[in-house]
Amino acid sequence: MRITLKDIAKALNLSASSVSKALNDSHEISQETKKLVKDYAEKHHFRINKIAQTLKTGKTYSIGVILFNISNNFVAQMLDGIQVVSEQAKYDIIIMQSRNNELLEKKAIEVLRNRGVDGLLISPINHQSSETELRALQENGIPVVLIDRIFHNLHTHKVGVNNFEGAYRATKHLVDQGKKRLMHITGKDLGITEERLNGFKAALATANIPFHPDLLLACDYTEGSQVEIEIKRKIVQLLDAGQKPDAIFCATDDITSRTLGVLAELNIAVPTEIALIGFSNTPYAHALNPALSAVVQPAFEMGKLGFQKLIELVNKKHQEVAFETIALDTELHIRKSSL
């Protein structure tokens, strides 16, 4: 059904190797033969069997990408960047989701490894998740690059953002608005949240506002989606205790959206009762009511850069490389929700 090199060879009275060379534009083959072969191939819709090619060459021309959840604006934007570069570089990408679950993460790595990929771009669950598995990949000549969640022990290229700085500026902004009781809602053990918490604390410190552990909520992402409930419970609890915050800084895209939802549900006016700002890459920030103040990450750029770095490694597998950690800047978009 599907035509192969041999078929072409037979039809043209050539050897399979000549056909192979002709299709690969080898200098050992005459122009006429090349033309003959290529025309025939085109006419008969010859498509090379990548599987066989891979088996022979060892190159799969595919890259594994492990993200925690692709239905997240931030992640989707990274993915867009990744895809742009992957197309230029003629690499296919195989996307897997870890859902912030270390078991699924390990499984994804395993699947990709079995299937054969030339490299792996991953946003790991946390500091040391799947460390041995990733190291094993590297030792087998499959380069790994970390993206977004760059606080990981693995020794390699890492592309993320300046989390401390982003959090610091957002918090500073709230402080500058005269807010005194700042709450921080974050995720537990997500690999980037520590730095954001540090930024939060640092901004408080510069304003001589003591950090109040009661105003910190670290949501658990390992279980199903109880996050919204956790947030609601915490806020209600603060209200009941007469400890209402006057501003909230949210650490991730997902948390920001959910917090907004909880406040709406509780009929808490934003920003008059509680001001809100958070990490968010939603393209609809301006369309929300009130328009959302956000720390925006250069997600598209991160995706592009991360993938480029990975391709570099793939292409010079055997040379010594000085690994870099790149932290891009975030942008602070002030809108109504924090004013």
Add this chain to the structure above:
Amino acid sequence: MRITLKDIAKALNLSASSVSKALNDSHEISQETKKLVKDYAEKHHFRINKIAQTLKTGKTYSIGVILFNISNNFVAQMLDGIQVVSEQAKYDIIIMQSRNNELLEKKAIEVLRNRGVDGLLISPINHQSSETELRALQENGIPVVLIDRIFHNLHTHKVGVNNFEGAYRATKHLVDQGKKRLMHITGKDLGITEERLNGFKAALATANIPFHPDLLLACDYTEGSQVEIEIKRKIVQLLDAGQKPDAIFCATDDITSRTLGVLAELNIAVPTEIALIGFSNTPYAHALNPALSAVVQPAFEMGKLGFQKLIELVNKKHQEVAFETIALDTELHIRKSSL
């Protein structure tokens, strides 16, 4: 570096074929030998080379999935359903985005075909997009299943929703609220929008409200993201002409979100000035201000069902199958934006 069947065979003084059979639990191999082989394999971290296996067997155990844009709640939810089933079925999925661009769609099909997939799940751009390419796949024994965009000429299983019904009920709801000047914003040539338009018209008809072409906007999705600008221009134009609608029904997830944004930008109060309802699967519908009334599609179910249907085809490639078209029901969620 990586251990192969032969290595095991050599180490155990067996033949490669026996090792292969042992690992595949063939009945021709003795229990002791199996244990021997499996233990050795485990101990030495043997992982089978899927590439070689595929070359030999012709089965890739991977399925191509072509969607138009994965950073869309609705699509992301479908994808979740797809992934759940794919893991059960032990198939990998390779995700590609067509971005509602027929050239990219064709390219994606080509890539998947070259790379080798056992089947294709696709949400095609429109009625006849890539029809010949898809048919060619089928003729080469690679089954195709259509999802979401089920109004396509291809003869196969199709899994989508009852678009007419969903649109009809949403529009009917607006009519029941006493709305008279209903606007419909939709996408041009997206394969599902005709039926939604028909549902819109039918609901108007039952209320004896004439359909007004001026109150219809079909956005062009083939070019970059001018959609929001188009919507804004149209609404401003209607306002200027004193033709302000009193309600809007939006046909897709993306259009609903964007329309909401435009209305906010134009400082048009929802629902008092203009009521709004639209197809949307955003998990934050209740968290928007005002909470968004929406026609919700069973996206997760669609993904699951579509993938299941595809796997069925993959597994009985040579039997005659009676193709089905399945239209799941949508849910109407009435919230504040349309009241």
Add this chain to the structure above:
DNA sequence: TTGTAGGCGTTATCAA
């Protein structure tokens, strides 16, 4: 400039 032979890692067929 073209062809031959061997092999990538696996499995299927047949023989032992």
Add this chain to the structure above:
DNA sequence: TTGATAACGCCTACAA
């Protein structure tokens, strides 16, 4: 119950 052999489709020395 095990083993030898060939084959999947392609590429690459090396020979012609």
